[in-house]
Amino acid sequence: MPSAPCDxxxxxxxxxxxxxxxAALKPCMWCKRALxxxxxCYKHQFYGIASHRCVQMTPxxxxxxxxxxxxxxxxxxxxxxxxCSPETILAGIPRFQKKALAGYNxxxxxxxxxERWQEALDPRHVAISLSxxxxxxxxLPQLIDLFNRKGYTTFLVSNxxxxxxxxxxxxxQMYVSLDAPDKETYISLCRPQDDYWERVKESLAxxxxxxxxxxxxxxxxxxxxxxxxxxxxxxxxxxxxVEVKGxxxxxxxxxxxxxxxxxxxxxxxxFAEKIAAACDYRIKDENVLSRVVCLERVK
Ligand code: SF4
Numbered sequence: 568m569p570s571a572p573c574d575x576x577x578x579x580x581x582x583x584x585x586x587x588x589x590a591a592l593k594p595c596m597w598c599k600r601a602l603x604x605x606x607x608c609y610k611h612q613f614y615g616i617a618s619h620r621c622v623q624m625t626p627x628x629x630x631x632x633x634x635x636x637x638x639x640x641x642x643x644x645x646x647x648x649x650x651c652s653p654e655t656i657l658a659g660i661p662r663f664q665k666k667a668l669a670g671y672n673x674x675x676x677x678x679x680x681x682e683r684w685q686e687a688l689d690p691r692h693v694a695i696s697l698s699x700x701x702x703x704x705x706x707l708p709q710l711i712d713l714f715n716r717k718g719y720t721t722f723l724v725s726n727x728x729x730x731x732x733x734x735x736x737x738x739x740q741m742y743v744s745l746d747a748p749d750k751e752t753y754i755s756l757c758r759p760q761d762d763y764w765e766r767v768k769e770s771l772a773x774x775x776x777x778x779x780x781x782x783x784x785x786x787x788x789x790x791x792x793x794x795x796x797x798x799x800x801x802x803x804x805x806x807x808x809v810e811v812k813g814x815x816x817x818x819x820x821x822x823x824x825x826x827x828x829x830x831x832x833x834x835x836x837x838f839a840e841k842i843a844a845a846c847d848y849r850i851k852d853e854n855v856l857s858r859v860v861c862l863e864r865v866k
Pocket of ligand 1: 630631632633634636637638639698699700726
């Protein structure tokens with residue numbers, strides 16, 4: 568991996584598992600907040616995941632889409648890399664998480680209790696969701712199996728463009744993104760390298776038989792229409808959960824979108840209600856701060 572992008576991302580807090588690959592972790596804001604006794608993220612509310620014991624990582628920063636709402640930088644694009652082995656990633660999880668959280672050490676920060684600090688050093692959950700498309704990492708099934716064997720729960724978040732790879736993966740919960748009600752919107756908003764629309768639909772069809780969720784990132788004015796088309800796609804998918812989440816005007820997405828593309832929670836909620844009214848899902852929960860509504864399958 569070239570060092571310039573790597574250096575820029577390192578300055579943003581990325582911890583790389585090796586010098587030749589883009590596999591990295593970076594604790595999210597909620598991990599740090601929970602560590603200091605603050606709120607946990609909506610994944611705690613919806614699924615019971617303790618934020619201070621959660622590792623946000625990716626086995627690759629490469630991606631085959633350029634979603635306009637993505638908060639990663641396309642300037643720091645990784646084109647080629649030497650993949651890190653699953654064993655190297657596994658071994659690096661506690662080490663790099665500790666390094667990334669070092670400033671929060673209980674000895675230095677009296678808002679962090681010794682118990683919480685010890686728990687944070689022994690993470691129990693891995694969210695394969697940092698950035699990039701994880702299914703482009705060739706050893707993803709082996710990596711997840713290794714996490715499973717070591718007792719981590721895993722969330723795998725994919726853009727759905729690689730159904731063959733997804734079918735081989737067995738995370739605790741599998742996410743597929745659905746960010747458009749139709750192919751034309753998908754092409755213009757997610758800007759895939761090729762027309763992957765049918766492949767995304769194939770990935771959605773994999774969700775029926777497992778613990779799963781569809782993630783819809785709602786961008787005001789760009790994909791917040793045709794709820795009945797989303798509903799039809801969700802109905803087909805059979806996914807256990809659906810998260811309708813408002814786009815957040817953060818990171819590099821600010822170069823591509825404007826603040827007005829960020830929907831208020833009321834809009835997210837009413838759009839989720841319209842989807843639920845047109846398929847076999849009902850509202851399970853919501854988190855106003857994160858502008859997210861969780862639907863669950865009822866049949
Ligand atoms: S698929 Fe994910 S990582 Fe890739 S561009 Fe879209 S939001 Fe970013």
